[in-house]
Amino acid sequence: MPRFLHTADWQIGRQYNRFAEEDASILADARFTVIERLAALATEQAVDAVLVAGDVFDAQTVSDRTIHRTFQAMAGFTGPWLLLPGNHDAALAESIWTRAQRLGAVPDNVDLLLTPEVRVYQNLGFVVLPAPLTQRQTYNDLTEWFDRADTPEGLVRIGLAHGSVEGQLAEEIDSTNPIAADRAATARLDYLALGDWHGYKTIDARTRYSGTPEQERFKDNGAGQALIVDIEQPGAEPQVQPHTTGQFQWIKHQSTLAVASDIERLMSELDALPPRSVVDLTLDGEVDLAGYQSLLQYFSAAEARHRSFQTHLSGLNLVPTEDDIAALHADGYVGEVIGELRERQEGQGDDPDTARTALAILTGMLRDTSPVAENEQPESAQ
């Protein structure tokens, strides 16, 4: 009665360009720490083996240190780790795997499935049919040989592959590295552990994507989990239990502001987000100076609460009201300039963004000089 931990797409070595330096390095670090949590989970669940269905590494050439760190992070589980090369870490003539082996970084309990051949784990009661990528991408179904592979009777038959199940995934996933949707059936597999799709996805009772154990995209598709798979005996339907492993949730939020109350609604929505998330907020519509001010205030607090809090306000127009202008003492031709910028930020021509920025700068300056100016940041439009 073998029990597995099914995971994939660790993408070790991934860097995050879009974030501030500090955030980026913490998020990159999280990709190592999740391995430790996976090891802990494997030990806790007493699994017979950990199946990693490809893309362990994000790139072929990462530093020696990264390689060592990766394998060292697995120390928490002493059972067998079965690592399959994916499209990011394909088993090329010279690959991260050959380097890791040269470096002596691969512990004994880690099996690198670099060739498509049957691996028999007699004592553990299962065999593994791996479909490693030996090119960055291929248009052949590398799991085809599973159908013809003979394995000893009485052993659970596990397939391990990395790619896109045909006709199942959204088009944005590469159509390269195809995998037949009925491979588990045609190859008489008890379970087909898949990688490449970063979310958790069930293709059929015996075929699943585990998703990445630590989220790294703004997609709400069940990423950040690992699967505990129990197979009673050969031929029995596997029992699959997802476990959360991710440290950070990646949340993409979009909102349109029209009236003053929209700001309050937005704030309460943001308040509801789990803390220490990676948040990406896009706003459009329009807001008056007061509202804009309170938004900026809220954002700076949110930045402290979350791992990363990014805002995209280029669609949000600043619309100072008469009261705003009066409060800023923007009389005479300065008032006219504000009016002109307001128009321009909504216009098609002379770069609305520049006008919007100019308006923010101007209102900021005016607030500074106005006798009742509140002590706020004037220039943080972006």
Next chain:
Amino acid sequence: MKLTRLHLEQLKQFRQPLEIRDLTDGINLFVGPNESGKSTLVRAIRAAFFERYKSSSVDDLQPWGDTSATPEIELEFDWQGEHWTLNKRFLGKKRCDLKVGRQHFSGEEAEEKLAEMLGYQFPKRGGSKAEHWGIPGLLWVEQGAVQDIQGPVNHAGEHLQSALGQSLGEVASSGGDELIARVEKERAELLTGTGKETKKYKKVLEDYRHSQERLDALNQSVEQYRQQVDQLGVLIEQKQSIDAARPWEEQRRKADTAKSQLSEVQRWQSEQRQDQQALDNCRQSQAVYRQQLKDFENQQHQLTQRAEDKAKAEAQLQECRDRRPQLERRRADAEQAYEQARNRREQARHQAEQARHQAERARLQQQIDQLAERQSQQTDTLKQATELQEALKALQSQQPSKDIDQTALAQLKRTEQALAELVIRQKALATRLNYELEPEQSITVGAETVTGQGETLLVEATELRIPGVGRLHIQPGGTDVADLQRQQEALQAEQSSLLRRLDVASLEEGEQRAAESQRLAQAIERDQARLDILAPKGVDALRSAAEQDDARLEALREQLGKLPEVQGDVTSEENAEADLEAARAELKRAEDALNQHQQQQGLAEQASTNANAEWDKLNAELQAPDRKAREEQANKKLTELKAREHQLTAAIDARQRQIDAAQPELLEQDIERFTASAQAMETQARERAQSIRDLQVRLEEQGAQGLEEKRDEEAQINQRLAQRRDELTRRAQALDLLLNLLKDKRQALTRQLQAPLQRHLNHYLKLLFPQAHLSVDENLMPTTLTRPQGTGEEQGDLPSLSYGAREQMGLISRLAYADLLREAGKPTLIILDDALVHSDAQRLDQMKRILYDAARRHQVLLFSCHPENWRDLGATPRDLQTLRLGGRA
């Protein structure tokens, strides 16, 4: 602003204090001649405001030669409901005091307060100049400078703008200029005045660019690395799929197979060459045998030919022989003809001799007759020649026997010589017959019988008769022998004829007789001559002559007696000689023909003999016993060789087909190709292995650098720099936009100020030029004067107007500015020093109206040295000279 009191001390020509009180609103007119102090007064007011009290550049203010003086000015004026008192002392005891109501300012503070109020500035050092004067520079006009409006407006520009800006009240922004200054400052952080990036901004751009370069380089390295990995993969795959099977060995095997095939073919080719050689030999041998057989055949043919030749030679010989009798006959005929001719000639010769005898007889008879006659005549003279007669008689008795025909004698001599020569020739040519006969034996040679031994010359065909033996017919071989014989005969006949004629036995006798005759003749002649001398009448001579004649007559008669008396025809000797010659020629031809024939016959005989011999020889050869055997042998050999040739040809053809089928050129190419392929494959495999090793080493090195991780890090940096750059760019653009907008709006506002200025200008202008218009630019500068002219308009820029008109426009403009400033709540004081001196009376009148009108709103201080011009200005003139004398105005 209203100036109420002016007090000067120790200032230029005013060494004594000068005080002017009770200045009024409106026009205050100061008059006085030149040097009366008008300009000093103006200078004092300017110095009070413009010059720093601490300035050391104002020593012109001191009275002439008094360097210790302290020029002092005190001014009092009302402004905004307060009374202002300014006291300023220069150089000696420097001081500045300003009292405003109850407030008191001193020093620079006081000065700055005044500058701000009036709108001017102080120089940083040195004396104050036009560019510092600001608004007062526009309103306080120095002597002769009214027309110059451009400079003062420019210098006043800033002050005007700020002064008028405040005046706009509602439309102006309260913090606008301050805001512009701040935006400019913020913008200056990023952009220079000309819109270029500042150092700080540029550094961000540079940083980004460098990062981008690094990123590009890293991307390229990653891409290279990937390509090398791919290449390695391909090479390893090739090594496993191609080189592992050692395909070159297969190529080498193929090359070896082709080589052995080729060597087999080469062996065939060698055999082929040998056979070809044998075939050539065989064919040559055949040719030899064929030639031999052909030669045999030719000999037979030759024999026939030779038989024919032999027959022909014999026929020719026979023909030759057959012709002989004919020729001999011809010769005989010729001989006969000759003999006849000779006879006829002998006969002719005989006849000629007889003729000569007859002639001789006739001559002798004649001599006899003559002598006889002469004898009768000479009888008279005979006695006279008796003595000589005796001598002569002796001589003359001898003479007749000695007399001889000299001509005949000469001919005889010639004939004898010819004969002698002929004999010599005859002896040379004659057949020489030597004989030595047995004793008592004789033979007959010709007609002669000879015995014993001797020699005889045979000059003609001679029969040799040998008794008991027979006859030998000897024909001398020389051609001329017979001829010679005949000549000899002819000559002998002539000789004997001559001898008979001369009556001598021989030539010698003749010659002796001739010599004696000559001698006797000479003696007789001598004696006769002496006789003639002795007997001139010739008696003796005549007797001698008679006797001589008698003797001679006797001799002649005897001589005549000796001569036969012949009678008969005389045949021509010459004709006979010619006939003989012809006959001899014919005979010679006949003999020649015979000789030629003899020769031909000899040749024919020789030819015939030769032909016979040739035939015999060939025939003998043909009849040789081994000849048949040799011919048969040759035929047999030839047959054998033909068979051999056929055999060889067949073998060669067959082998050639074999060789051609094997295609040795292609085999050679195959060897070359397979060998080259094998080498190429091996080389490729070696190179591939080397490339794999090289690539692995290189990739191991590069892999250890963590290229992609570095690349991603750089991408992160790059992304942040890009953000920073974008922020700055956006901010720079925004600030630029903001500044432009603010300035534009402010500019628009300035343009709004033009309207009131225009209004004020037009207010004054219509007094001077009805319907005229003076335009103002954005800097509030009067520019163009437009006046109606006929049906159209005349336009003129200010500088292009006449001096007088410019002066008028200058004043009008200043007054308009003053109006504008007044409306903006600014202090206005107008000071005019000797203005409008170039205006004609009419214009001056109008200008006075204008001034008077302006003075209703502004205080005007007018200084002039022409009091008569200003009498109708409605102001009381103050005479400066009077003032100086302490009078009070």
